[in-house]
Amino acid sequence: MKNFLKGRGAQQNTDNRFLQHVYETREDFLEFCRLEGEVADHNKTTYVPIFPKTIVNKVSSPDVGMQYSMNPYQGCEHGCVYCYARNTHEFWGYSAGLDFERNILIKKAAPELLEEKIKRRKWKASTIVMSGNTDCYQPAEQEYELTRKCLEVFLKYRHPVGIITKNALVLRDLDILKELNSYNLIGVNISVTSLSEKIRRTLEPRTASIQKRLKTIEALSKNNIPVNAMLAPIIPGINSHELLPLAKTVAEHGALSFGLTVVRLNGAIGQIFEDWIRKTMPDRAEKVLHQIKDCHGGSLNDSRFGSRMKGEGKIAHQIHEMAHLARRRYFNGRTFPKLNMELHEQYKDGQMKLF
Numbered sequence: 001m002k003n004f005l006k007g008r009g010a011q012q013n014t015d016n017r018f019l020q021h022v023y024e025t026r027e028d029f030l031e032f033c034r035l036e037g038e039v040a041d042h043n044k045t046t047y048v049p050i051f052p053k054t055i056v057n058k059v060s061s062p063d064v065g066m067q068y069s070m071n072p073y074q075g076c077e078h079g080c081v082y083c084y085a086r087n088t089h090e091f092w093g094y095s096a097g098l099d100f101e102r103n104i105l106i107k108k109a110a111p112e113l114l115e116e117k118i119k120r121r122k123w124k125a126s127t128i129v130m131s132g133n134t135d136c137y138q139p140a141e142q143e144y145e146l147t148r149k150c151l152e153v154f155l156k157y158r159h160p161v162g163i164i165t166k167n168a169l170v171l172r173d174l175d176i177l178k179e180l181n182s183y184n185l186i187g188v189n190i191s192v193t194s195l196s197e198k199i200r201r202t203l204e205p206r207t208a209s210i211q212k213r214l215k216t217i218e219a220l221s222k223n224n225i226p227v228n229a230m231l232a233p234i235i236p237g238i239n240s241h242e243l244l245p246l247a248k249t250v251a252e253h254g255a256l257s258f259g260l261t262v263v264r265l266n267g268a269i270g271q272i273f274e275d276w277i278r279k280t281m282p283d284r285a286e287k288v289l290h291q292i293k294d295c296h297g298g299s300l301n302d303s304r305f306g307s308r309m310k311g312e313g314k315i316a317h318q319i320h321e322m323a324h325l326a327r328r329r330y331f332n333g334r335t336f337p338k339l340n341m342e343l344h345e346q347y348k349d350g351q352m353k354l355f
Contacts, residue, residue, distance in 0.1 A: 004279060005043055005098070007205050009079035010086075012275055013095035014268040023095075043102070045077055047140060050092075050105045055113035056128055063309050065259075066162070069132020070114065072146035074105035076134040078166065080204045081276045082233055085133045087267040096268035101206075104140050111149040118159050118344070125344035127187075128154075129162040137167035139206065151176045158183055158347040160339035164230065166191035166204065168212040171219055181225045184340040189259075190217050191230040192250055194239045202280050203238070214253045221254025228336050229255040233263035236291035236315050237284055243319065247326035257336040260323055262295050262311035270300040291315055 005011055015022045025041075032038075055070045075089055079101040086096035094103050107113075117123065130136040136147040151173055154161040161180065163170065170177075170188065180186040192213050194200050200210055208216070220227050229250035234240050247258055265273050277285045289300070295311030296302035302311075310316060 005041070007079070008043065008098060008101060009081035009083075009203070009205055010097040010101065010272045010276065011279055012272065013097040013099055014271050016090045016093065016095055017268075018090055019093065045102050045104060045139075047143075048103060048105050049108055050074070051109065052107055052113070054117070055107060055110050056117045057132065059132065062305055064132075066129045066132060067126050068128045070110070070128055070130055070150070071133045072107050072110040072130070072136055072144075072150060073134055073138060073140050074107070075100050075103055077101050077104055077139045078135055078204055078207045080207070081273055082203065082235065082263055082265065082269065084264070084266065084269065086269050086272065088133060090268070097272050104138070106140060106144055107146065108144070110146045111153050114150050115153045115157070118153070118157050119348055121348075125159055125341040127160045127162050127339050127341075129164060131164040135165050135167060136163065137165040137169040141167075141169060148173050148176065151180065154185065155180050156347070158185060158340075158343035160185045160341060160344075162187045162189065162339075164189040164191065166193075166207045166213060168208040168216045171216055174219070174223065177220070177225050178223055181223070183343060184337065185343070187226050187228065187336065187339060188220055189228045189230050190220075190250075190255075191232065192217075192246060193232070195242055195245060195249060196239075199239060203235075214249065217250060217255050218253040221256075226337050227255045229258040230260070231258050232261040234260050234319050235263045235288065236295065236319075237288035238281075240315075240319060243322045244326055244329075247323075247330050251330035251334075255331075256334045257331060258323075258326070260319070261309045262316050262319060263292060264296060264302045264308050264311075265292065265300040266303060267301070273300070 013023060057069050059066050059069055074092060076085065086100045089096050089100040092105060130147060141147050155176055177186055190213055193203060195210055197210055217227050217229065231243065231246050234243060250258060274289060277288060292300055294313050295316045302308045
């Protein structure tokens with residue numbers, strides 16, 4: 001494919017809605033680079049330290065399913081082309097496209113900021129989800145280990161924490177996860193989007209393989225750590241036909257439950273996704289785009305609370321009917337436990353109070 005960037009999801013840098021100027025790669029520049037034997041785009045990942053004042057975010061959306069989230073990294077090298085978090089990179093002056101997966105912002109003070117937050121006298125324990133926006137176990141974690149350090153803070157203060165990831169690197173921290181689980185303080189969500197490696201490599205180019213994710217679910221489950229599988233997003237015409245076998249497979253590997261969302265392409269993501277699918281799946285691009293629009297009132301963009309995550313119409317209805325069948329068939333009798341909110345108050349100074 002001409003000018004196709006391997007190992008990346010987005011194939012362009014969309015305009016930043018907050019900036020006056022735009023960046024354009026012109027054909028004459030590309031031709032100049034070719035004639036001079038120069039590389040127009042090195043396609044390298046850059047880590048940029050940033051210094052936020054807070055790390056824990058209050059989630060106001062009524063249909064996300066979490067009250068608080070935190071993200072040690074902004075931007076995500078996994079490069080999932082559909083990722084809703086892409087739009088947030090524009091707040092930092094970057095593009096939601098290639099910038100999102102190539103300019104990763106590192107919050108080095110994340111563990112200290114977390115500790116400061118949960119030690120506050122008025123703070124009441126409530127599950128804080130790591131990766132509410134971007135994956136806390138993306139490749140940067142191998143170098144900076146911010147997620148591991150934050151888990152150590154949660155353990156020290158006996159505070160409940162949730163994790164969402166599609167990276168097998170979470171098993172590196174199995175020692176801490178097991179200790180957190182001994183107090184019923186941890187729940188892990190593993191994202192599994194497809195059983196096809198071809199689809200996975202195209203949709204999510206720098207994520208762990210499907211087999212590694214399934215083995216991760218299995219390893220966590222064997223250690224009695226509760227796992228929920230995120231079969232999300234469901235994209236009509238790409239992975240919607242896999243819902244039942246996906247549910248069956250994650251159940252066989254030990255998942256206690258599963259969740260799903262119907263893909264939505266808000267803001268710049270619609271342009272990024274449409275450009276991507278016309279380059280990677282030109283034979284079915286129109287069909288897929290049409291079916292996504294059918295789930296969201298005729299638009300790729302859907303911001304309506306209550307329906308934006310679920311979709312509407314016949315296709316969305318069929319997806320949810322299949323999910324209902326999958327839960328009855330493969331998850332009957334399984335429940336994902338509620339986390340312990342009672343211990344933290346006794347450990348606010350880092351050790352259990354005697355009185």
